[in-house]
Amino acid sequence: MKNKSVPIPMADLVGQYHTIKKEIKKALDDVLESGRFIMGSQVIALEEALSAYSETRYAIGCNSGTDALQLALMALDIRPGDEVITTPFTFVATAEVIGILGAKPVFVDIDPVTYNIDPQKIEKSITRKTKAIIPVHLYGQPADMDPINEIAGKHGLPVIEDACQSIGARYRGRKVCSLGTMACLSFFPSKNLGAYGDGGMVLTSEQELEQKIRIIANHGQDKRYHHSMLGINSRLDTLQAAILLVRLKHLDDWSEARMDRAALYSVLMADMDVVTPVIAEKNTHVFHQYSIRVKRRDELQLYLQEAGIATAIHYPIPLHLQPAFRHYGRGEGSLPVAESVAKEVLSLPMYPELEEEKIHYIVGKIGDFFGL
Numbered sequence: 001m002k003n004k005s006v007p008i009p010m011a012d013l014v015g016q017y018h019t020i021k022k023e024i025k026k027a028l029d030d031v032l033e034s035g036r037f038i039m040g041s042q043v044i045a046l047e048e049a050l051s052a053y054s055e056t057r058y059a060i061g062c063n064s065g066t067d068a069l070q071l072a073l074m075a076l077d078i079r080p081g082d083e084v085i086t087t088p089f090t091f092v093a094t095a096e097v098i099g100i101l102g103a104k105p106v107f108v109d110i111d112p113v114t115y116n117i118d119p120q121k122i123e124k125s126i127t128r129k130t131k132a133i134i135p136v137h138l139y140g141q142p143a144d145m146d147p148i149n150e151i152a153g154k155h156g157l158p159v160i161e162d163a164c165q166s167i168g169a170r171y172r173g174r175k176v177c178s179l180g181t182m183a184c185l186s187f188f189p190s191k192n193l194g195a196y197g198d199g200g201m202v203l204t205s206e207q208e209l210e211q212k213i214r215i216i217a218n219h220g221q222d223k224r225y226h227h228s229m230l231g232i233n234s235r236l237d238t239l240q241a242a243i244l245l246v247r248l249k250h251l252d253d254w255s256e257a258r259m260d261r262a263a264l265y266s267v268l269m270a271d272m273d274v275v276t277p278v279i280a281e282k283n284t285h286v287f288h289q290y291s292i293r294v295k296r297r298d299e300l301q302l303y304l305q306e307a308g309i310a311t312a313i314h315y316p317i318p319l320h321l322q323p324a325f326r327h328y329g330r331g332e333g334s335l336p337v338a339e340s341v342a343k344e345v346l347s348l349p350m351y352p353e354l355e356e357e358k359i360h361y362i363v364g365k366i367g368d369f370f371g372l
């Protein structure tokens with residue numbers, strides 16, 4: 001393959017659309033003909049399908065993964081003065097919603113192998129103000145939930161799984177979203193189960209929380225024009241739900257395809273000076289991202305870019321060092337694992353349709369970079 005004639009993207013949403021175009025068009029047409037654009041039957045069908053898929057009793061559609069996290073925190077009455085423990089090595093939304101509600105995100109360093117929150121470091125961050133713990137299942141791999149739940153149980157704290165990147169992954173045989181008090185999914189288009197716009201979902205097996213989340217997500221309304229609490233407007237569009245119902249049927253095949261591609265990348269890079277993703281023994285990993293860890297990361301990224309290969313950095317600055325979060329009091333050097341990992345991770349193209357020959361080409365270029 002020649003440079004630039006074969007640009008390889010991080011993901012190929014249009015290519016994937018072409019594989020399911022007929023089903024999608026039919027699903028969209030059904031909604032358009034129904035006229036039920038808000039809270040149509042497809043939303044309920046998707047909630048049922050996803051709670052079954054995720055092994056939870058309830059699922060509540062909403063506007064985005066960010067809203068799902070905010071709704072989960074609102075259902076717990078998180079308010080100014082409260083503290084919520086989470087990871088600094090995640091997409092900003094996880095911690096942003098804590099701050100937006102006036103509470104304080106308390107960042108705990110990550111495990112150097114999985115890059116998920118390090119359970120050993122959680123307990124010493126718990127104070128009288130701590131009200132919840134939000135582990136993130138990063139890149140497609142579950143956080144180590146047993147010790148997290150044990151600590152949470154000991155202190156009477158609810159656990160909210162941020163499963164936005166990991167739908168379908170398993171921890172000790174159990175699906176993510178069924179491992180905590182509540183869980184949040186994102187249907188951002190590039191997610192493993194993506195919509196064609198924004199969308200999200202909160203999942204739980206606790207009926208009281210389910211009812212409260214439904215009310216909050218719909219303007220705090222428990223009966224028509226009767227508002228028992230302050231809420232927001234965060235509902236999943238019927239059109240997006242219809243798209244997601246089609247895409248859900250393909251999700252497990254797509255996850256398998258991601259796993260196969262990840263395995264190929266890792267085998268081909270086995271002798272290179274890069275750290276390939278490690279799948280913890282208790283886990284399956286659905287490879288939302290395939291992220292390597294490498295010294296001279298920025299140079300490699302540039303080199304690949306020149307060879308027509310897109311890459312991305314998830315995430316270049318841990319949240320405690322972001323200007324928006326610095327006032328929470330964690331400075332440089334306070335979370336050393338997250339800080340060093342952030343300097344070295346690089347996500348390579350990863351999508352179910354990524355051809356094998358392209359993986360060979362990408363790895364070949366990485367080898368060239370190292371002079372192999």
Ligand SMILES: Cc1ncc(COP(=O)(O)O)c(C=O)c1O
Nearest residue numbers: 064065066091093164186187188
């Ligand atoms: C870990 C994580 N949390 C939260 C979100 C927020 O989801 P959304 O973009 O749907 O608001 C995302 C994705 O964007 C994410 O990757």
